[in-house]
Amino acid sequence: MEREKVKILIIDDDPKVSWILNEGLGDTYDILSAKDGLEGLQMVSKTRPNLVLLDIKMPGMEGLEVLDKIKSMDRPTEVIMLSGHGETKNVVESIKRGASEFINKPFDVKEVEIHIQGVLEKNRLKQELDYLRSELKTKSYYEELIGDSPGMxxxxxxxxxxxxxxxxxxxxxxxxxxxxxxxxxxxxxxxxxxxxxxxxxxxxxxxxxxxxxxxxxxxxxxxxxxxxxxxxxxxxxxxxxxxxxxxxxxxxxxxxxxxxxxxxxxxxxxxxxxxxxxxxxxxxxxxxxxxxxxxxxxxxxxxxxxxxxxxxxxHLRERREDIPLLVEHFLQKYYTLYNKKYRPPSSATVELLQNFDWPGNVRQLENIIKQIVVREDENVALDTIKRHSGELTSPSLSVNSASDLKSFSLKKRVGTAVAAEEKALITQALDKTNWNRRKAAQLLEISYRSLLYKIKEYQIGE
Ligand SMILES: Nc1ncnc2c1ncn2[C@@H]1O[C@H](COP(=O)(O)OP(=O)(O)OP(=O)(O)O)[C@@H](O)[C@H]1O
Ligand SMILES: [Mg+2]
Missing domain, CATH: 3.40.50.300 (P-loop containing nucleotide triphosphate hydrolases)
Structure with a gap:
């Protein structure tokens, strides 16, 4: 399969310009042309060129205005300005507004090619860098061991x-x-x-x-x-x-x-x-x-x-001094992951979290922070901690979500209720045994393997 050529759009009212460039560069690049700013902008959104060569002086919409519109698009294209004599002021202005380069008219096709290659290369490096940065960001989230306590x-x-x-x-x-x-x-x-x-x-x-x-x-x-x-x-x-x-x-x-x-x-x-x-x-x-x-x-x-x-x-409770750091770390992680605006935790909540015994260790803390972010409610922490101390009762065999009320299917209704009860019981058993899954399995009178399976299925502690 032939590799797709790099697309270059020329926006210039002078048809000679695109003709010359097509003659000289048409073998290497896919050259498209538009005769004015308006047509140019439509083609940018429709054909998504890799690069635009834009004339500064055109009837109708001026080059600088077209440049602004291109640069305010979602994924802005790189732009090289084409300028005639005596347009120094506009050239400087266009660079300020985001153009990558400028070429003086009349130009030599070879010279244009060198500029094009330079801009494309810079763009490729920039994309690579963005990619590496995002990789690094996700990696550091998953591979960072948080904690400054002596043990850690x-x-x-x-x-x-x-x-x-x-x-x-x-x-x-x-x-x-x-x-x-x-x-x-x-x-x-x-x-x-x-x-x-x-x-x-x-x-x-x-x-x-x-x-x-x-x-x-x-x-x-x-x-x-x-x-x-x-x-x-x-x-x-x-x-x-x-x-x-x-x-x-x-x-x-x-x-x-x-x-x-x-x-x-x-x-x-x-x-x-x-x-x-x-x-x-x-x-x-x-x-x-x-x-x-x-x-x-x-x-x-x-x-x-x-x-x-x-x-x-x-154990997390042996290094309580790390809890505020971990809270901060997980808040950052989930606010970023869910694209929400970061909100610092209240000192009361941090104190509450710091004093809890954490039978499920860091995983349990992470889980609570995730829920705080998802529900945008710090009381989640309080609820979990209360449940652990046995103050809240588990949901009984009742139907507890609005959508279930609509369904009269016996199988469905009983199924959801049983699942809810099962999940609640398993969570309680895990809490009771300080997340010792072997003991919890004994308590529940099921095999260790089926407990592991159910923990995964109900995403308990995830
Ligand atoms: N020190 C830490 N810093 C940041 N995140 C942590 C830390 N310790 C644990 N976590 C997070 O807590 C969760 C549980 O950690 P991990 O899966 O490594 O636990 P584990 O000891 O393997 O547990 P299990 O025995 O249940 O498999 C993960 O999401 C992990 O990223
Ligand atoms: Mg593990």
Whole structure:
């Protein structure tokens, strides 16, 4: 397919100008022309040229006025002014009003081409810069570990020390303390940063699928294996693999994992060929691994191998001094994300948040701030905190939204009510157990896996 040519629109009442430029540059560029300002403006909005060459002196609408109109459009086009003799004052004025360049008439086509290339190149660089800036902005939101408390400063120091090494890092901490952010930072601060970051949640993938997911499989290895598929370890080649909830890895897989850690090689399920990978392994867990060792649900040799460096992330209530910073950070994040005007929090709200115990850690705080921004109401914080202290009752099996009232479908009505009740109960159980999901699952008498599934489904804590 032929590449689309760069479009250049010439707005000049003198037909010779566009004729000469078309002759000289028509092979390289797509040259369009308009005979006056009005027609020119219509063509700018219709054809979206990459560049406009605009005559200063024209009957009807003057060049400067056309320039102003182009520059006030949503996505302004770059403009080069064409000026005759004795128009120095207008040239200066047009540059002030946003023109990129000017060319004196009569001109040499070669000279025009050089100016065109210069402006297009500058524009390309500008767009690239804008793109990089926006990338940086989103990245810094997601990869910034906020906190100046002694505990956090120490964590940051260790991250910087070990990020660019091959040491296996084990990140420990309760749910919502920032384990995943730390894992991503270890990757982005290492020489592997341009390689992939592959996350595997060992608790969320059913046991019988986990091996195939991690190591891949050969065609025909089991029913349903219609074609060979590489696993996450292979995908993480030249990058980092993040094994989340490592404490939930089934025993039978732990020996295979150990082998990867020792030799950086393994076989796909049903395979006979040894596959080598070059990947950095980072693990995280919120489980009590010492207890798991005692209960023999985790292999001792694996535990020591994973444990080359351990980062223990502190509970949010152990670093309350970071709360105002985090509040500020999340407010900035969500006001920007939702395109709303930033409003500073009241000191009463910050104080309230600083004194709360945060069973769901930073994730729970982020969630509350998000709701404050979405609903533009700081009382959200108060409500959640009250609910946690048990002052508010959970919604009963009643219909609670206006749209539900319209529906008489028994299935629909009961369905929504059950979902609301389920969500409320799960939230209460999580609150009660300080977001220990294993204990919460026991309390609710459901399996750990189905609890994880429901937390995700109802976006609890998201
Ligand atoms: N120190 C921090 N600075 C900024 N944001 C943070 C910090 N800690 C956590 N967050 C935010 O809180 C949320 C939860 O963090 P993260 O997913 O890393 O927790 P986690 O420890 O992996 O939890 P889980 O065990 O439940 O998976 C994320 O949105 C993350 O961006
Ligand atoms: Mg996590």
């Amino acid at each position: 400063l120490q964590i940051k120091a260790v991250i910087e020390q070990v990020a660019d090494s091959e040491l296996t890092v084990l990140i420990r901490g309760e749910s919502g303390t920032g384990k995943e952010i730390v894992a991503r930072m270890l990757h982005s601060l290492s020489a592997r940063k341009s390689g992939p970051f592959i996350k595997v949640n060992c608790a969320a993938i059913p046991r019988e699928l986990l091996e195939a997911e991690l190591f891949g499989y050969e065609k025909g290895a089991f029913t349903g294996a219609h074609k060979t598929k590489p696993g996450r370890f292979e995908m993480a080649n030249k990058g980092t693999i993040f094994l989340d909830e490592i404490g939930d890895m089934p025993l039978e897989l732990q020996s295979k994992l150990l082998q990867v850690l020792e030799q950086y090689e393994f076989m796909r399920v049903g395979g006979i060929k040894t596959i080598k990978v070059d990947t950095r392994i980072v693990c995280a867990t919120n489980r009590d691994l010492e207890k798991a060792l005692k209960d023999r649900t985790i292999r001792e040799d694996l535990f020591y191998r994973l444990n080359e460096v351990t980062l223990n992330l502190p």
